[in-house]
Amino acid sequence: MAYPEISKRVRLEVREHLVGFVLREIETLFESEGFERFPVPNDELPSGQRRGLAEEYLRGINWADQDHRRRFLRVVEQVLDAWGQDDPPLLLKLLERDGYTRDNLGRLVPSADSAVLALPTELLRDDRSIKQELDRIVRARDADAGQVIQAARALVESTCKLVLREKGEWPDYLGAAPDMPALMRAALEALDLHPQQVEGGKWEEDVVAASKRTLGSLIATIGGLSELRKLVGHGQDHPTQLPLRWGHLAAYSSAAVCGFLLETLAERESP
Helix, strand or coil, X not given: CCCCCCCHHHHHHHHHHHHHCCHHXXXXXXXXXXXXXXXXXXXXXXXXXXXXXXXXXXHCCCCCCHHHHHHHHHHHHHHHHHHCCCCCCHHHHXXXXXCEEECCCCCEEEHHHHHHCCXXXXXXXXXXXXXXXXXXXHHXXXXXXXXXXXXXXXXXXXXXXXXXXXXXXXXXXXXXXXXHHHHHHHHHHHCCCCHHHCCCCCCCHHHHHHHHHHHHHHHHHHHHHHHHHHHHCCCCCCCCCCCHHHHHHHHHHHHHHHHHHHHHHHHHHCC
């Protein structure tokens, strides 16, 4: 995920908000994210102990570094949480101008990357658009895990449907609204990739056996992804909230599966 530049106006507003914290709380906010105090000359320190302490931590941040920006946003999230009011403070408006939005779990994420997670599946009708969205999902992997899982599942669905359209096939067993495992099976069969279709020939027996297990694992992975989407997908009425690493798994898994299907389709269609 690419983190846009954080303006000086945002930094100053954060410093002003920290006036409402005690000194130890300010230290904990920054040090819990790995930041250290940077010596600031007395004539450059703002008035007040709290502003001065906050300024020392802010000076220790490398604003050109993506990881530093990410960790600073985690500090800002806690500042916003402590605000405790319904109306968004000036700080949130300034962050929006810098290109950030707050997701349903209160995390600050880049606006462009988070918006793409809600892209309608029906808009993805060619391999180029699917590849573009795969790249964006990987960049947006630190958004809400439920959102990422939902978007990843949608991209796998779009890819499978693209394969079936290009091959001119829609097996009767799919029906009008197939579930994800059935759709994945149909796409693999259209590309002669279903484990039952893999036969010996130019490969040795043990290689064929391993390839069958790998393809079977793909089906199982997508089935699990689909089930997770039903349980914790964005907007679903379910109490489970997964850690970010599950969103990472969904993003990378969908990229691997969709990439494999699209590359196979291109190879089958080439003269």
